[in-house]
Amino acid sequence: MNKRLKYGLLILGIGIITVFGIIGFGLYSMEIEDHYGDVQKLYYESENGDIIVNKTTSEFGIIEKNWKRINIRTQKKDSTDLYNWVYQNGTENKTEIYRAKNEEYKLNHITYSELKKLIDDSEFELISKN
Numbered sequence: 001m002n003k004r005l006k007y008g009l010l011i012l013g014i015g016i017i018t019v020f021g022i023i024g025f026g027l028y029s030m031e032i033e034d035h036y037g038d039v040q041k042l043y044y045e046s047e048n049g050d051i052i053v054n055k056t057t058s059e060f061g062i063i064e065k066n067w068k069r070i071n072i073r074t075q076k077k078d079s080t081d082l083y084n085w086v087y088q089n090g091t092e093n094k095t096e097i098y099r100a101k102n103e104e105y106k107l108n109h110i111t112y113s114e115l116k117k118l119i120d121d122s123e124f125e126l127i128s129k130n
Contacts, residue, residue, distance in 0.1 A: 031068065038130070039086050039095075043070055045128040046097050051115070054085065056093035058112045061085070063097070075109075086130065098124035 036043050043065075046052070050063045052072055061074035063082075070082040086095050098119060118124060 035069075036083055038092075039082060042082060042086070042095065042097060042128055042130060046070060047099065049100075050127060051098045051100070051124060052082075052085065053096045053098065053115070053119075054088075054093050055096060057088065060112060060115055092130070094130070096129040097127040099127050101125055 032040055032043055046063050046065060048063060048065045051060060052063055053060045059074060059076075061072035061080070064071045064073055064079070071079040072082060072085050073079060086093055101123060
């Protein structure tokens with residue numbers, strides 16, 4: 001094979017890989033948008049270990065994020081999907097996501113009022129809300 005053919009095949013291969021990469025990323029983004037809809041902003045801005053607070057029901061949980069879904073671990077339930085957390089009983093609840101500024105907090109046996117006090121004392125920073 002001559003040099004020109006090798007470069008042509010290399011450029012063609014890179015082009016094909018790029019096209020498949022763009023298609024894959026588009027399908028991934030569509031999956032997130034289809035599942036989360038209006039709350040996809042919460043998905044993209046949150047990280048694993050953030051605190052999510054449901055202002056309507058006075059509940060909170062810890063976010064466990066993987067590449068496709070966000071699950072919320074609370075004291076009552078082991079795992080709830082973000083969409084089900086925000087849209088409880090068919091209505092949208094006011095939700096806020098916070099991140100600890102300095103250290104990891106042990107939130108296993110903390111109450112909502114204690115968490116609210118920590119937020120008011122600026123121990124957590126607001127990341128996103130809907």
